[in-house]
Amino acid sequence: MLNNRTKILLFVYNFKHKKSVDFIYKLHENNIKIDVIVAANKVKLKKTKKIIDYQISTKLVEHPRNVAKKFNIPYYIIDHNSIDIKKITLDYSIDLGVIAGARLLKSEIIRLFKIGIINFHPALLPECRGLDSLLWSIYFNFPLGATSHLINEKIDAGLLIERKEIEIVSVDNLFTIHKKIYNLQMDLIIPSLKKIFLNQSFNKLDENKICNSYMNETTQEEVLKKLDNYINLYAKNNE
Numbered sequence: 595m596l597n598n599r600t601k602i603l604l605f606v607y608n609f610k611h612k613k614s615v616d617f618i619y620k621l622h623e624n625n626i627k628i629d630v631i632v633a634a635n636k637v638k639l640k641k642t643k644k645i646i647d648y649q650i651s652t653k654l655v656e657h658p659r660n661v662a663k664k665f666n667i668p669y670y671i672i673d674h675n676s677i678d679i680k681k682i683t684l685d686y687s688i689d690l691g692v693i694a695g696a697r698l699l700k701s702e703i704i705r706l707f708k709i710g711i712i713n714f715h716p717a718l719l720p721e722c723r724g725l726d727s728l729l730w731s732i733y734f735n736f737p738l739g740a741t742s743h744l745i746n747e748k749i750d751a752g753l754l755i756e757r758k759e760i761e762i763v764s765v766d767n768l769f770t771i772h773k774k775i776y777n778l779q780m781d782l783i784i785p786s787l788k789k790i791f792l793n794q795s796f797n798k799l800d801e802n803k804i805c806n807s808y809m810n811e812t813t814q815e816e817v818l819k820k821l822d823n824y825i826n827l828y829a830k831n832n833e
Contacts (some may be wrong), residue, residue: 600709600791602628602757603688606658607695608671613652614658617694620783622665627780630668630686632679633658634696640810646729646818650776675700683707690790693745699700703749708769710744710753712777712786718757719743720799724806728772729817733809733826738762738771740778742786749805753796755786762828768821781803 595770604621606614614633621628662669668686672678674696681704682688691704691711692770717727719741722734729829731738739759746752789796809817 601689602627603683603685603686603691603707604628604631604667605674605691605693605696605699605711606631608635608659610652610655610657611695612652612655613749614695615661616780617692617783618658618661618665620780621692626784626787627687628665628667628692628791630670630682631658631662631758632670632672632674634674634680635671635696635821642810645811645814646768648728648772650691674704679703680706683732690700692787698749699745699747704745704747710833712755712784712790713743713745713749713750713752713781715743716775716779717741718759719750719754720801720803722806723803726806726809728768728775729809729814730806730828732817732821733813735824735827737828738775740775740782744790748801751799751801753816755789755796756782758782762825764826766825766829772784782820 600618602621604617606617618628637774647654651753654745670678672682689708691707693711693713700752715727717723717731718739720736721736722731724730728738730736737759741757742755743750744755745751758778760771760778761769766774
């Protein structure tokens with residue numbers, strides 16, 4: 595249990611989004627008060643066609659708005675890069691932002707937070723920045739894991755807080771690997787916040803590593819072809 599006096603703003607998506615909901619529950623269960631939630635509406639993104647589907651279903655996921663109401667957390671539907679964020683941070687004397695769901699935040703938004711904004715990335719930084727990080731990690735033969743960091747204006751950069759690999763075994767597949775990475779992100783929330791509450795210092799992440807975009811279909815097919823070899827390689831190190 596953490597004794598938290600830090601004023602927290604949680605960034606979420608304003609639709610059924612598992613990570614947004616799970617962050618609210620995780621913080622509540624650990625007696626970490628969320629002072630306010632800002633929720634961004636869904637926008638249409640230009641994505642490449644996915645021939646690999648390993649995402650966790652959101653059919654049974656609650657809406658973040660309803661979870662916020664359950665715990666009496668103020669909930670604002672607002673563009674995360676809106677100037678209105680400034681008023682909210684001032685009204686609630688916010689110290690720290692926590693990202694459960696957000697797109698790239700502008701530098702003027704990041705600067706509003708006294709401590710900063712913490713993000714949880716589903717890959718190891720600085721090696722695997724950007725989108726489709728699970729697939730790119732396999733493509734480049736990087737270890738898989740999750741990273742927490744205080745962001746800056748660059749994508750998946752800033753200050754490193756926690757970084758941890760998952761354990762891969764021979765019976766794993768993309769579904770089980772994705773679930774392990776997701777669960778690891780959840781597991782990093784409390785240790786990462788504890789370090790921030792204790793005012794620990796953090797090292798800067800290397801910003802010169804490649805930042806990946808959505809993976810095209812041809813490259814996805816290459817990942818599928820090398821998946822078994824990748825799993826066998828990392829499983830040998832763990833079994």
